[in-house]
Amino acid sequence: xxxxxxxxxxxxxxxxxxxxxxxxxxxxxxxxxxxxxxxxxxxxxxxxxxxxxxxxxxxxxxxxxxxxxxxxxxxxxxxxxxxxxxxxxxxxxxxxxxxxxxxxxxxxxxxxxxxxxxxxxxxxxxxxxxxxxxxxxxxxxxxxxxxxxxxxxxxxxxxxxxxxxxxxxxxxxxxxxxxxxxxxxxxxxxxxxxxxxxxxxxxxxxxxxxxxxxxxxxxxxxxxxxxxxxxxxxxxxxxxxxxxxxxxxxxxxxxx
Amino acid sequence: xxxxxxxxxxxxxxxxxxxxxxxxxxxxxxxxxxxxxxxxxxxxxxxxxxxxxxxxxxxxxxxxxxxxxxxxxxxxxxxxxxxxxxxxxxxxxxxxxxxxxxxxxxxxxxxxxxxxxxxxxxxxxxxxxxxxxxxxxxxxxxxxxxxxxxxxxxxxxxxxxxxxxxxxxxxxxxxxxxxxxxxxxxxxxxxxxxxxxxxxxxxxxxxxxxxxxxxxxxxxxxxxxxxxxxxxxxxxxxxxxxxxxxxxxxxxxxxx
DNA sequence: AAGTGGTCTAGACCACGAT
DNA sequence: TCGTGGTCTAGACCACTTA
Numbered sequence: 443x444x445x446x447x448x449x450x451x452x453x454x455x456x457x458x459x460x461x462x463x464x465x466x467x468x469x470x471x472x473x474x475x476x477x478x479x480x481x482x483x484x485x486x487x488x489x490x491x492x493x494x495x496x497x498x499x500x501x502x503x504x505x506x507x508x509x510x511x512x513x514x515x516x517x518x519x520x521x522x523x524x525x526x527x528x529x530x531x532x533x534x535x536x537x538x539x540x541x542x543x544x545x546x547x548x549x550x551x552x553x554x555x556x557x558x559x560x561x562x563x564x565x566x567x568x569x570x571x572x573x574x575x576x577x578x579x580x581x582x583x584x585x586x587x588x589x590x591x592x593x594x595x596x597x598x599x600x601x602x603x604x605x606x607x608x609x610x611x612x613x614x615x616x617x618x619x620x621x622x623x624x625x626x627x628x629x630x631x632x633x634x635x636x637x638x639x640x641x642x643x644x645x646x647x648x649x650x651x652x653x654x655x656x657x658x659x660x661x662x663x664x665x666x667x668x669x670x671x672x673x674x675x676x677x678x679x680x681x682x683x684x685x686x687x688x689x690x691x692x693x694x695x696x697x698x
Numbered sequence: 699x700x701x702x703x704x705x706x707x708x709x710x711x712x713x714x715x716x717x718x719x720x721x722x723x724x725x726x727x728x729x730x731x732x733x734x735x736x737x738x739x740x741x742x743x744x745x746x747x748x749x750x751x752x753x754x755x756x757x758x759x760x761x762x763x764x765x766x767x768x769x770x771x772x773x774x775x776x777x778x779x780x781x782x783x784x785x786x787x788x789x790x791x792x793x794x795x796x797x798x799x800x801x802x803x804x805x806x807x808x809x810x811x812x813x814x815x816x817x818x819x820x821x822x823x824x825x826x827x828x829x830x831x832x833x834x835x836x837x838x839x840x841x842x843x844x845x846x847x848x849x850x851x852x853x854x855x856x857x858x859x860x861x862x863x864x865x866x867x868x869x870x871x872x873x874x875x876x877x878x879x880x881x882x883x884x885x886x887x888x889x890x891x892x893x894x895x896x897x898x899x900x901x902x903x904x905x906x907x908x909x910x911x912x913x914x915x916x917x918x919x920x921x922x923x924x925x926x927x928x929x930x931x932x933x934x935x936x937x938x939x940x941x942x943x944x945x946x947x948x949x950x951x952x953x954x
Numbered sequence: 955a956a957g958t959g960g961t962c963t964a965g966a967c968c969a970c971g972a973t
Numbered sequence: 974t975c976g977t978g979g980t981c982t983a984g985a986c987c988a989c990t991t992a
Contacts (some may be wrong), residue, residue, distance in 0.1 A: 464961055490977060501963045506978090522978050523971035640940035641897035641915040659897040662743035662940075684896040720980055746958060757982045762959090778959050779990035 446481060448489050451519060452497035465500055466507040473508065477517055477528055488518070488526040504561060557599075561606040562589040562651075573605045576666050576677040583607055586614035591651055598652045602680035608673055625675070632667025632676055639663050641684075660684060702737060704745050708753035721756055729764065733773055733784055744774070744782040813855075818907075820870040822863040829899040832922050832933040839863055842870035844877060847907055848936075854908045858936035866931055881931070888923025895919050897940075900931055902939045904937060916940060 450456065457472035457630045458465060476482045488494065495502040509526060512518040519527045543663070569577070569585045577585065584692040592600040598684050604621055606614070617624050625631040642662045660681045667676035706712065713728035714721060732738045744750065744765070751758040765782060768774040775783045825841045836920065841861045848856040860877055862870070866886050873880050881887040898900070898918045905912040915939045923932035 466961080492977090501965095503964090504962060507961090520978065521971080522969070525977065590987080639895055639917070641917045642940075643899075643913070643915045655897070657913055659899040661895070661897045684898075722980080748958090757984095759983090760981060763980090777990080778988070779957080779966065781958065781990095 446486070448494075449497055451476060451481065452489075452494055454499050457498075466504050466511070469498060469500070469504070469508040470511045473512060474515075474517065474531050477512075477598045484528055486528040488528070490525070529578045557592060557594045560593060562591055562601075562619075564588045564617065566608055566612075566614070569605070571679060575692055577605065577607055577674045579607060583609055586611040588614050588617055589640060598654075598683075600682040601648060601651055602678055604678040613638040621676075630669065630675055633670050635665050635667040635676075637663055637665045642681065644681070652681075652683070654683070702742070704750075705753055707732060707737065708745075709752055710755050713754075722760050722767070725756070725760070726767045729768060730771075730773065734766075734770040738784045740784055740786045742784040744784070746781070813848065813850045816847040816849065817873075818847055819859075820844045822864055822870070825861070829933060833861065833863055833930045834861060839865055842867040844870050844873055852950070854910075854939075856936050856938040857904060857907055858934055860932060860934040862932055877932075886931055888899065888924065889926050891921050891932075893919055893921045893922040898937065900937070908937075910939070924954060 457469055459468065463467060473482070482488075489497070491502050491505050491509070494509075495505045498505065509518055509520070513520050513526075515575045517529055519529050521527065564587065566584045566586055569579055569583075573579065573585050577587070586608050587603060587605050589601070589603045591598055592602060606621075606625075610628070611617075611624070622631050641659055643657045644652065644654055644660055646653075646656045649658065650658075652660075654660075661684045663678075663680050663682060665676070665678045665680075666674050667678070668674050713725055715724065718724060729738070738744075745753070747758050747761050747765070750765075751761045754761065765774055765776070767829045769776050769782075775785050777783065820843065822840045822842055825835055825839075829835065829841050835841070842864050843859060843861050845857070845859045847854060848858060852916055862877075862881075866884070867873075867880070878887050897915055899913045900908065900910055900916055902912045904910075904916075905914065908916075910916075917940045919934075919936050919938060921932070921934045921936075922930050923934070924930050
């Protein structure tokens with residue numbers, strides 16, 4: 443067990459930059475990186491809150507807000523009367539799947555697969571009634587569509603079709619591997635999304651693309667992504683091989 | 699628009715009972731009920747935090763902790779520089795599906811269906827390897843199993859099989875409609891659960907029970923429920939008609 | 955400019971857990 | 974008993990929205 447230098451870890455010049463947001467968020471980010479980089483190992487015991495407050499030169503309330511956020515994300519376990527401990531990686535992993543918005547590429551990387559995309563088609567179209575409703579369109583504009591086949595080492599995994607209002611993505615043919623990367627360039631990447639998960643039997647067309655049998659049960663995920671302003675910017679519908687790409691959710695009892 | 703009496707809503711005798719937990723939790727629960735009962739209507743503007751603090755006779759920090767929890771659950775929208783507003787029901791509904799742990803009966807009620815259960819069988823058994831792993835059994839004990847058919851107005855919706863260590867549920871035949879109600883009696887109801895969602899083709903046996911066709915795509919949900927101590931107390935596996943009982947999840951971008 | 959939510963402080967007392 | 978996290982207070986200043 444390697445002993446780490448808490449005085450250094452919490453030293454203000456290690457994590458605080460003026461004008462880059464509130465202290466508790468900067469400290470939160472700093473500690474999160476320390477855990478991700480194994481500076482803070484699994485099971486490690488943090489110093490008492492009062493001591494962290496002195497080392498970081500902030501009040502105990504600010505420390506509590508920073509590490510409370512880590513506890514919400516299940517990176518830390520705060521034990522009343524005992525101390526604050528870094529959780530085991532096996533318990534941490536949950537957070538990656540549904541409590542944060544990760545792209546297909548990132549999700550697959552987390553599971554140890556390399557992934558690739560093949561673009562099946564792009565273009566500008568007149569919106570379907572479904573797209574008009576999901577994207578809150580007024581009727582005038584058109585939508586950009588991108589249809590992609592997702593592949594990984596073992597073979598085809600999913601078909602995804604994304605629709606984006608044309609005023610946000612005027613030229614869908616410019617999209618390479620990552621749609622979100624392109625949207626980020628114009629500050630139009632969604633920060634919040636709602637997913638609907640259901641099950642479908644594959645059509646013969648889908649089955650051929652995915653190298654599966656017609657009628658096989660696949661997961662269907664419809665996702666609407668929103669900007670911080672509340673405007674919907676992305677509607678993606680996809681079918682996924684459920685033996686590899688299943689969904690994990692953590693739920694908690696009210697008031698717990 | 700009906701005007702409500704905030705002085706009354708926030709009066710300490712309306713929500714505070716000594717010895718029933720921290721003030722911010724009691725106030726949180728009180729306001730949640732007020733929203734559920736439409737005392738606080740959609741879009742309603744709450745008084746300023748400083749004013750609520752005076753009315754409730756607590757500090758502003760305590761008010762913030764109470765309404766901050768409501769904001770986390772997306773019941774309130776706190777707008778910097780403007781005020782705190784009750785969200786529309788359509789935005790609230792998301793929370794019911796995956797961010798809190800609700801029983802089948804409650805979930806269906808939220809969607810406007812009445813629901814029933816038919817118990818297909820109960821008993822004590824030697825644990826399968828899967829149960830031993832999921833429930834963290836040591837090998838000695840047996841498990842209680844309950845197999846139920848879930849029904850609602852339009853017909854059969856799901857088959858659920860629950861396994862519980864026998865020392866926690868010695869007599870599964872005592873379970874009526876709600877397993878959780880029985881577990882609550884001995885303080886053994888889970889407060890946290892992890893769900894794995896995938897898709898399967900129905901077997902002919904399942905299809906017959908559910909009044910569906912063999913091979914139809916259904917959602918499969920495996921849930922492990924945990925006590926606050928971390929001990930697993932419930933493993934339930936179920937198959938669900940996905941056209942009615944689909945899953946909704948909200949995901950957020952890191953740091954947002 | 956006024957009023958709102960957002961952040962932060964310094965200090966107090968309570969409740970739980972290890973010893 | 975003592976040290977820990979949990980709750981709570983009173984007050985300050987900042988950042989944003991609204992008018």
